[in-house]
Every structure is written in structure tokens, then in C-alpha cells.
Amino acid sequence: SGKLRTSSAPVQSDAFIIAVPTPISPAPHPSPLIPHSDLSFVKVAATSIAPILRRDNLVVLESTSPPGTTEEVLVTILEKESGLKAGEDFYVAYCPERVLPGRILHEIVHNARIIGGIDSESAERAEKLYSSFVKGEIYITDARTAEMVKLAENTFRDLNIAFANELSRICHRLGVNVWEVIQLANRHPRVNILKPGPGVGGHCIAVDPWFIVEKAPQEARLIRTAREVNDSQPQYIFERIKELVGDIERPKIAVMGVAYKGNVGDTRESPALRIVDLLKKNGYEVSIYDPYVEGYESVEGVFDDADCIVLLTDHDLFRELSPTLISLSVRGKIVFDTKSLLDRERWESAGFEVETL
Known part of the structure; x- marks a missing residue:
């Protein structure tokens, strides 16, 4: 015009x-x-x-x-x-x-x-x-x-996600499937629990609650605690990965997704990047595939000799990957799906052990 x-x-x-x-x-x-x-x-x-x-x-x-x-x-x-x-x-x-x-x-x-x-x-x-x-x-x-x-809009979501993340930790300790718990709890007409994940990213939800805490630190105790729960989730994910790879010396981790949310290339405040950083600082070899993020678009070689595959972003394209073909490249058949995105039956049929939150 x-x-x-x-x-x-x-x-x-x-x-x-x-x-x-x-x-x-x-x-x-x-x-x-x-x-x-x-x-x-x-x-x-x-x-x-x-x-x-x-x-x-x-x-x-x-x-x-x-x-x-x-x-x-x-x-x-x-x-x-x-x-x-x-x-x-x-x-x-x-x-x-x-x-x-x-x-x-x-x-x-x-x-x-x-x-x-x-x-x-x-x-x-x-x-x-x-x-x-x-x-x-x-x-x-x-x-x-x-x-x-x-601020209230994004803080409400942060609180809900923190509850889901904390619930996932509790369920893991108690041997309960958190995804089934959430699915069934949400059948209640007045319950809407969000999904747990590797943390909270983006330029809004991971940031905005702190603006309330900044203005009212004494009153915003619940808001602050929720932020601390979500900010600590990458460390929790790292500890879970450590458990999965056990005593393997310098394990290789194939990471699926570093964007902070699915189907976009935005990595601002991405918890996936914090997890990658933790892995590298602790001597892990890391390869990354993210079809939306510049520099990581190619899947070639990502799964070669991987001891553990960790899914951190729920890109729809990941559902289309062939676990059978991937199984021919990896060294260890462990998949840690932090978003409960993959078809467990398909991956287990290809010989993988599938872990979720």
C-alpha cells in the first residue's frame, strides 16, 4: 500500500x-x-x-x-x-x-x-x-x-508450570506417571494443570514475574518460589540425565531442540541452552538438532554414537523421525523425553528405553 x-x-x-x-x-x-x-x-x-x-x-x-x-x-x-x-x-x-x-x-x-x-x-x-x-x-x-x-497473565502461567514441574518431581520420586496424573486430574471441570517440562523460557514468562517480586518482595512469596522452582528445573533435568547415563566416561548426549518452545526458532531464556551448558561444563559431549534454530538445522551426525537422546523442545517435526533409523547410529538406546512428545510404543519397538518426567 x-x-x-x-x-x-x-x-x-x-x-x-x-x-x-x-x-x-x-x-x-x-x-x-x-x-x-x-x-x-x-x-x-x-x-x-x-x-x-x-x-x-x-x-x-x-x-x-x-x-x-x-x-x-x-x-x-x-x-x-x-x-x-x-x-x-x-x-x-x-x-x-x-x-x-x-x-x-x-x-x-x-x-x-x-x-x-x-x-x-x-x-x-x-x-x-x-x-x-x-x-x-x-x-x-x-x-x-x-x-x-x-504481569498477572504471565505470572499465573508461571505458577501453574511451577506446580506441574514440582508435581513431576514428586511423581518421579513416588514412581507415579505424572502425565497420567495430569491427564486424569484435568478431567475435573475446575482443574487445568499445565504440562511439566525442562524449565520455562522466552522473554515473558521467565522474566515478568520478577517484575512483581521487584516491586513487592515481601508480599510476592509464592511468585518468587514459583520462579525458583522453574529456574531450577534445568539443573533437575541435568541430574536425571546423569542418572540415565550412569558411569559412562564422557558420554555423548544428542539433544533434540534448543528453542524455548515448539515450532519456533526463538532461544531467548531457553532452559534447553542452560541444560546444554550444564552438560558441557560437566564434561559431556553434546550434539544438537533443532530444525528451527540457525546452526542446528542439520540432523546429520547428531545421533552418531550417542549414549542418550534428550528431547527438550516439542517441535512437531520430531514426531516424524524414525526411531528405527536412529537406532542404527546410537551407542546407547536411551531416550529422555522431557515433553512427552514422542510415540513411546514406536521408540520402544525400535529397542529404546524411553524415560519421561
Whole structure:
């Protein structure tokens, strides 16, 4: 249509949408045990917009942020650097992005959106902007509530995953199949346990709960514990691998998948990479196959002389691999399927011992 243009620096516009990373900061927090947010990208974006900010402009922050960021960080910088007054000369809102990697364009249009203005006029102007392309429902609130909504969404999932991961450890100790437990428990109309796995990755669920802990460390005890459970899952997986390979000297581990989730190539905060790192640091030889991640797309030689195959990402393509052909290459016929993805019967028929969480 010719309406889309790109620029390496902000240009004068009617509206500015800030969607920049807000990672965990490498700098120490006042409490050394609490990771905290790095808002430097938000600050740089605000500083770059301020000189070209005009009256009646709208600025929207989409980046996941600790509650208060829109008003305390974004507005403060914009007012100081522009000489204008938020809510009078220009308008500011927070509208968290809610997109799934692999479905971004669809979800930008069809997902429901939360818009939180610093005042009612800011909220109304942001709603008008988003309603021009969003087909999902739009809900209006204040900026701080909108910030908390995004954190609550991802923290709820983190808590549920932590429960599933802890349940898997308990079931393993007690000799119970956790996958059957979850499947049957979820038959209850008010129960929805998520699946356990090798840990939690991505730029949202593995990060966002810490923003709540940062703001309310005394109150967020359950949230913090869930983060610690999920952050410790790669170490638990490593210990399970150690048990499986036993006393083999310098065992070779063939890893299936290093992306943080299935059917995408995103490795941000991937627990699989942490497991690979643990294996290498402890003297294991590691080969990796991930059809979605650059550098690991080829399966050639990955399973050669492997003592143990460890599946860490639930790519659908892994279901199509032939266990019979793989059995001709490996040295040890052990498969540790941390996602319960593979057809156990097929792999066992090919002579493999299949372990799950």
C-alpha cells in the first residue's frame, strides 16, 4: 500500500508506540537475590521521542514493565525533555503486547487488548488508535492496572508450570506417571494443570514475574518460589540425565531442540541452552538438532554414537523421525523425553528405553 516506512530514528508523528525489550538487569538489585528490570531501552526510546514531541501527540508504551513505569519513567522523561505537560499537551497510555511467536500478525489484529491511560483523555485517544486495526475486544483501565494485568497473565502461567514441574518431581520420586496424573486430574471441570517440562523460557514468562517480586518482595512469596522452582528445573533435568547415563566416561548426549518452545526458532531464556551448558561444563559431549534454530538445522551426525537422546523442545517435526533409523547410529538406546512428545510404543519397538518426567 506504500503506507509503511522505516527509519533508524523517530520522526514526527501523531502517535508513537514504544515496543522495546525490558530484560532482567545484569546490575545488582538492592537485594542481591532478586532479579530486577532493565528499563534502559524504554528510557532511550522516551529520550529519542521527546525532542520531536508535539502538542496533541499520543505516546503508547507496549513493553512489559513493572507497575508504575509509564507514569514514573516514561512520562517523567517526556515531560522533562520536551517541556510539555502529559495529559494536557500530549497523551500517554500503556497497552501491553499480547502476541505469540509464530502468530504475531494474526494476534496483533485479533487478540483482545488492554489500554490503560494516565488519564481518561489519554485512554480514549489510545482506544481510537488501536480500534483502527484491532478486531478483538478493547478494555479500558488506568496505566498502572494495565501494567499489572500483563504481569498477572504471565505470572499465573508461571505458577501453574511451577506446580506441574514440582508435581513431576514428586511423581518421579513416588514412581507415579505424572502425565497420567495430569491427564486424569484435568478431567475435573475446575482443574487445568499445565504440562511439566525442562524449565520455562522466552522473554515473558521467565522474566515478568520478577517484575512483581521487584516491586513487592515481601508480599510476592509464592511468585518468587514459583520462579525458583522453574529456574531450577534445568539443573533437575541435568541430574536425571546423569542418572540415565550412569558411569559412562564422557558420554555423548544428542539433544533434540534448543528453542524455548515448539515450532519456533526463538532461544531467548531457553532452559534447553542452560541444560546444554550444564552438560558441557560437566564434561559431556553434546550434539544438537533443532530444525528451527540457525546452526542446528542439520540432523546429520547428531545421533552418531550417542549414549542418550534428550528431547527438550516439542517441535512437531520430531514426531516424524524414525526411531528405527536412529537406532542404527546410537551407542546407547536411551531416550529422555522431557515433553512427552514422542510415540513411546514406536521408540520402544525400535529397542529404546524411553524415560519421561
